Amino acid sequence: xxxxxxxxxxxxxxxxxxxxxxxxxxxxxxxxxxxxxxxxxxxxxxxxxxxxxxxxxxxxxxxxxxxxxxx
Amino acid sequence: xxxxxxxxxxxxxxxxxxxxxxxxxxxxxxxxxxxxxxxxxxxxxxxxxxxxxxxxxxxxxxxxxxxxxxxxxxxxxxxxxxxxxxxxxxxxxxxxxxxxxxxxxxxxxxxxxxxxxxxxxxxxxxxxxxxxxxxxxxxxxxxxxxxxxxxxxxxxxxxxxxxxxxxxxxxxxxxxxxxxxxxxxxxxxxxxxxxxxxxxxxxxxxxxxxxxxxxxxxxxxxxxxxxxxxxxxxxxxxxxxxxxxxxxxxxxxxxxxxxxxxxxxxxxxxxxxxxxxxxxxxxxxxxxxxxxxxxxxxxxxxxxxxxxxxxxxxxxxxxxxxxxxxxxxxxxxxxxxx
Numbered sequence: 001x002x003x004x005x006x007x008x009x010x011x012x013x014x015x016x017x018x019x020x021x022x023x024x025x026x027x028x029x030x031x032x033x034x035x036x037x038x039x040x041x042x043x044x045x046x047x048x049x050x051x052x053x054x055x056x057x058x059x060x061x062x063x064x065x066x067x068x069x070x071x
Numbered sequence: 072x073x074x075x076x077x078x079x080x081x082x083x084x085x086x087x088x089x090x091x092x093x094x095x096x097x098x099x100x101x102x103x104x105x106x107x108x109x110x111x112x113x114x115x116x117x118x119x120x121x122x123x124x125x126x127x128x129x130x131x132x133x134x135x136x137x138x139x140x141x142x143x144x145x146x147x148x149x150x151x152x153x154x155x156x157x158x159x160x161x162x163x164x165x166x167x168x169x170x171x172x173x174x175x176x177x178x179x180x181x182x183x184x185x186x187x188x189x190x191x192x193x194x195x196x197x198x199x200x201x202x203x204x205x206x207x208x209x210x211x212x213x214x215x216x217x218x219x220x221x222x223x224x225x226x227x228x229x230x231x232x233x234x235x236x237x238x239x240x241x242x243x244x245x246x247x248x249x250x251x252x253x254x255x256x257x258x259x260x261x262x263x264x265x266x267x268x269x270x271x272x273x274x275x276x277x278x279x280x281x282x283x284x285x286x287x288x289x290x291x292x293x294x295x296x297x298x299x300x301x302x303x304x305x306x307x308x309x310x311x312x313x314x315x316x317x318x319x320x321x322x323x324x325x326x327x328x329x330x331x332x333x334x335x336x337x338x339x340x341x342x343x344x345x346x347x348x349x350x351x352x353x354x355x356x357x358x359x360x361x362x363x364x365x366x367x368x369x370x371x372x373x374x375x376x377x378x379x380x381x382x383x384x385x386x387x388x389x390x391x392x393x394x395x396x397x398x399x400x401x402x403x404x405x406x407x408x409x
Binding site for chain 2: 035036038039040041042043044045047048050051052054055
């Protein structure tokens with residue numbers, strides 16, 4: 001009686017673990033799409049405009065123009 | 072003096088220059104990657120432009136060095152000290168530890184990558200991530216890399232030249248050689264020594280390159296007077312150098328860069344290759360400023376070559392954009408895609 005109960009409990013736990021893993025995997029797919037979409041959106045010209053506008057060095061910035069011109 | 076609070080930073084740790092972009096502020100530092108040390112005590116005497124001015128002009132007990140060669144750290148301890156001092160200058164202290172994104176050549180080894188991130192962490196960064204220079208350059212040069220079209224960027228730095236094909240935010244094809252503008256300077260130094268019998272320093276060689284150096288014949292070419300030390304007599308001597316001589320001297324280096332661009336073109340998928348004919352390739356990096364180089368690449372590849380509007384700052388601006396959109400773009404870090 002007891003061994004049969006143990007087997008049933010183990011089976012239930014395994015099924016539950018499998019279900020959780022499967023659900024997690026399914027949930028990750030839309031996340032990957034979302035993160036790719038976010039990455040592409042962040043690379044759009046509109047998103048980059050703000051960074052380009054910060055091109056001018058601020059007051060305290062040094063300028064290495066008289067240094068070596070390779071980078 | 073009020074020390075500003077440190078915000079997250081993007082660093083273009085170049086062989087020649089180091090540029091720092093601060094989140095929300097823009098480029099806050101642009102200095103030569105040089106450090107001057109007291110040889111006996113190991114004490115740092117100067118960094119950046121001040122140290123650069125000392126190259127080749129120091130007494131025996133001072134040494135002015137570039138701790139990076141070919142885009143990689145050659146002296147870990149000195150690089151760490153240089154980064155620490157640069158970070159201090161932009162407000163980083165033991166209480167304000169920012170996240171840092173560092174641009175590195177795509178061809179560096181796993182060991183070299185770890186050396187860069189370790190140096191940044193020890194110098195005060197809370198977290199350090201790396202991004203490939205050509206990818207950062209493409210972002211900074213405003214190429215439409217968010218679209219499914221072929222974007223080609225050629226980044227010629229002090230120690231490396233990298234060509235990449237980028238589409239939809241990822242690198243499709245890449246070719247890198249550890250050859251850059253310092254190799255052009257070294258080729259000029261060797262030529263003057265060999266053909267004219269005089270020794271010149273690396274700064275003089277760079278001045279010659281800037282004054283009369285070219286990769287292809289250009290209009291309005293002038294000769295240059297070069298002063299150095301006569302190898303036979305040891306006395307100061309002046310010689311005249313022509314642009315043809317300089318072209319001959321640097322031909323091997325230029326050919327090597329052009330060949331790497333051609334190799335990258337040949338790796339690109341055909342669907343993207345046709346885009347280059349219409350959109351052209353973009354040249355960034357200080358080495359790209361060599362006169363006639365764009366024309367030479369264009370002549371040999373039959374693909375239009377355009378100069379970026381921000382050739383010297385494109386890489387750090389691209390990394391700066393990544394730090395501004397850290398969560399959305401953290402998938403672009405080296406190692407994150409593998």
